[in-house]
Amino acid sequence: MDINNTMSDIPMYDSLVYDRPDLGQFKVHRSSMTSPDIYDLEMRRIFDRCWLYLGHESEIPNAGDYARRVVAERPLFFARNREGELRVFHNTCPHRGALICRSDRGNAPVFQCFYHAWSFNTSGELIGLPDADGYGPDFDRAEMSLRAPRYDIYRGFIFVCFDEETVPLREYLAGAAEYLDLVCDQSIDGMQVIPGSNRYSIKANWKLLGENSVDGYHVIPTHQTYFDYMDGQGAETTGSRKGFGRALGNGHGAMENDAIFGRPIAMWHPYFGEDARPQMQRVKDDLIARFGRTKALRMAEKSRNLLIFPNLIINDIMAVTIRVFQPTGPAGMDVTAWELAPAGESGNLLRRRLESFLAFLGPGGLATPDDVEALESCQQGFRAGGVEWSDLSRGMTRSPRGSDELQMRSFWRRWQSLVADLPYVEQYEHGLTPGAIPEVDPSPELAPSADD
Amino acid sequence: MAPELTPSFPPPATVESLLLQYEVEQLLYREARILDDWNLDAWLTLYTADARYIVPTTDLPDANPDTDLVFIDDDYQRMAGRVGRLKSRHAHREYPASRTRRFISNVMVTDVDGNEISATASVAVWRFRAGESAPYVGYYDVRMRRVAGQLKLCYKRAVLDQEALSDHGALSIIF
Numbered sequence: 001m002d003i004n005n006t007m008s009d010i011p012m013y014d015s016l017v018y019d020r021p022d023l024g025q026f027k028v029h030r031s032s033m034t035s036p037d038i039y040d041l042e043m044r045r046i047f048d049r050c051w052l053y054l055g056h057e058s059e060i061p062n063a064g065d066y067a068r069r070v071v072a073e074r075p076l077f078f079a080r081n082r083e084g085e086l087r088v089f090h091n092t093c094p095h096r097g098a099l100i101c102r103s104d105r106g107n108a109p110v111f112q113c114f115y116h117a118w119s120f121n122t123s124g125e126l127i128g129l130p131d132a133d134g135y136g137p138d139f140d141r142a143e144m145s146l147r148a149p150r151y152d153i154y155r156g157f158i159f160v161c162f163d164e165e166t167v168p169l170r171e172y173l174a175g176a177a178e179y180l181d182l183v184c185d186q187s188i189d190g191m192q193v194i195p196g197s198n199r200y201s202i203k204a205n206w207k208l209l210g211e212n213s214v215d216g217y218h219v220i221p222t223h224q225t226y227f228d229y230m231d232g233q234g235a236e237t238t239g240s241r242k243g244f245g246r247a248l249g250n251g252h253g254a255m256e257n258d259a260i261f262g263r264p265i266a267m268w269h270p271y272f273g274e275d276a277r278p279q280m281q282r283v284k285d286d287l288i289a290r291f292g293r294t295k296a297l298r299m300a301e302k303s304r305n306l307l308i309f310p311n312l313i314i315n316d317i318m319a320v321t322i323r324v325f326q327p328t329g330p331a332g333m334d335v336t337a338w339e340l341a342p343a344g345e346s347g348n349l350l351r352r353r354l355e356s357f358l359a360f361l362g363p364g365g366l367a368t369p370d371d372v373e374a375l376e377s378c379q380q381g382f383r384a385g386g387v388e389w390s391d392l393s394r395g396m397t398r399s400p401r402g403s404d405e406l407q408m409r410s411f412w413r414r415w416q417s418l419v420a421d422l423p424y425v426e427q428y429e430h431g432l433t434p435g436a437i438p439e440v441d442p443s444p445e446l447a448p449s450a451d452d
Numbered sequence: 453m454a455p456e457l458t459p460s461f462p463p464p465a466t467v468e469s470l471l472l473q474y475e476v477e478q479l480l481y482r483e484a485r486i487l488d489d490w491n492l493d494a495w496l497t498l499y500t501a502d503a504r505y506i507v508p509t510t511d512l513p514d515a516n517p518d519t520d521l522v523f524i525d526d527d528y529q530r531m532a533g534r535v536g537r538l539k540s541r542h543a544h545r546e547y548p549a550s551r552t553r554r555f556i557s558n559v560m561v562t563d564v565d566g567n568e569i570s571a572t573a574s575v576a577v578w579r580f581r582a583g584e585s586a587p588y589v590g591y592y593d594v595r596m597r598r599v600a601g602q603l604k605l606c607y608k609r610a611v612l613d614q615e616a617l618s619d620h621g622a623l624s625i626i627f
Contacts, residue, residue, distance in 0.1 A: 104511060194519075194520060194521045195512055195515065195519075195520045195521065196508070196509040196511065196512040196515050196520040196521030196522060197509055197511050197512075197521065198509060198521070198523070199509070199510055199511060199615070199616035199617065199618075200616060200617035200618070200620075200621050200622060201616065201617065201618040201619075201621055202621050203621065222544070224540075224542045225536075225537035225540055225542045225543055226537075228536070228537070228540075229533040229536065229537060232533065232536075233529070233533075334616070334618070338521070339521045346519075350518075350519060351518055354517070354518075354519075354521065354522075354525070355525070357521070358522070358523075358524065358525055359530075362521075362523055363523060363617050363621070363622040363623050363624075364507055364522075364523030364524040364622070364623040366533065366534065366537055368622065369543070369544070369545035369546075369621075369622035369623075369624040370542075370543070370544045370545060372545060372621040372622045372624075373544040373545040373622075373624075374544065376582075376621070377544075
């Protein structure tokens with residue numbers, strides 16, 4: 001394939017990613033971000049086959065609690081039944097189709113469809129319908145109960161899958177499970193989603209947010225005002241930080257870096273205030289006691305940005321955020337983000353965590369609006385023509401640093417195999433396997449003071 | 453929900469209450485004008501040094517910012533940081549800056565407690581940028597104090613009526 005050609009034809013679906021480790025070249029054809037045909041393929045071959053994040057168990061702690069979502073254009077809801085077990089349902093009445101759950105969240109002993117008043121218990125069983133005599137003797141109530149998609153839970157994270165053939169969730173998560181563990185192990189009482197969510201839309205292709213969320217290269221140039229602000233608060237973000245990128249298998253990827261300054265989970269910094277110091281030291285000591293020094297310090301002092309294929313981000317950075325993005329077309333997505341915190345955390349510790357989140361994250365933060373602008377800017381730029389391929393080759397010829405793009409290539413390799421229905425072969429670069437932690441390059445990474 | 457109105461609302465139409473109503477309205481209009489003009493340093497001068505500016509998320513309008521996730525929970529320092537950012541060329545969502553027009557209405561002085569005056573108002577901010585035009589709609593829940601004879605804002609909770617930030621993608625302006 002000649003990637004320098006200027007023809008505007010869309011390549012064959014199996015040639016949208018130009019992957020040449022031998023040449024240090026990795027390019028993605030921009031039609032993958034603009035073509036309605038490719039979008040339709042993605043919905044069928046990726047979103048109908050992969051495990052997709054639905055929600056967190058802590059969102060529905062009590063019997064009868066429910067929450068609704070749209071996942072890959074499908075309305076779903078999940079609930080805790082009378083026995084306290086989790087249930088997930090397609091949000092449609094088996095009778096004639098109306099939405100069963102019409103509030104974002106709440107608590108109900110019974111779900112009743114408002115259209116013909118069919119009633120279902122919290123396990124989804126049809127328990128009542130007006131004038132039931134109108135149906136014949138073969139009317140099967142079990143068949144007319146709410147339908148459940150395949151679902152599974154990993155450490156509180158609920159996923160659904162619309163394909164019975166897909167491998168089990170734990171196998172699907174591959175090396176990403178370790179990164180979820182590093183978040184969940186932060187609290188002996190488990191983690192919980194804090195009330196309130198960020199809901200916003202970006203007029204850009206969904207894959208651009210996946211890339212952006214694990215892109216260490218953009219952080220300093222794009223978010224300069226955040227660093228200026230934090231430095232003004234005495235956060236001293238100008239130090240050099242080191243880290244690495246990883247492919248985690250099945251298209252998942254992560255970058256892991258020295259923290260920008262402190263971290264709410266047990267890396268004290270004067271920014272957090274002197275009163276926080278003993279509290280955070282106690283949390284750190286507890287981590288060391290439970291996991292040993294190496295793992296404890298990794299948990300406390302390293303930032304991790306995790307991309308779980310295809311559309312889930314868990315960023316354990318200045319706070320922990322869950323970010324999921326639902327495609328709404330080739331050039332649109334709906335984003336929902338939550339903050340995850342140790343269950344039962346309160347008082348000053350929780351306030352500092354919230355404060356740390358808001359400085360950078362969320363549509364009202366001092367950084368996230370810049371990302372929204374960057375993604376929409378890329379999407380508009382794709383229309384300019386003249387350039388057919390985007391480049392993602394950074395770090396392909398060296399041990400992958402945190403500001404390199406291995407974690408994005410990992411996504412795109414899996415994407416290409418699914419979209420083209422090709423057999424998938426893991427490729428980790430530099431002979432790294434999902435279990436291996438890359439050697440950290442001792443040379444300094446980009447620092448906020450760099451003026452390039 | 454905006455704070456409930458007390459049974460004694462509205463206050464009797466005395467000259468004092470009419471003057472106070474006028475003063476509160478003028479302060480809110482002035483803030484709107486200053487923000488529409490992108491005169492951001494002047495915006496800070498409308499607030500006391502212990503001010504707090506809160507915007508809850510769209511799904512939890514009654515959030516407590518000490519325990520819940522909100523969009524914005526600024527003290528005066530963070531407000532100044534926000535202004536510094538918006539004035540730079542690196543607040544990319546607002547460079548070039550959007551055009552905005554704020555409409556403040558339904559201003560009600562809801563309480564006077566010693567030195568502190570509470571009010572609510574309806575607000576619509578139209579924002580135009582990069583071919584997009586859409587409003588932010590909601591209400592203000594504000595408290596004011598007199599500092600050296602001047603009425604200043606010490607608390608502003610700006611609550612959005614939108615279900616999500618679907619049109620704007622962010623809350624990149626001061627609401």
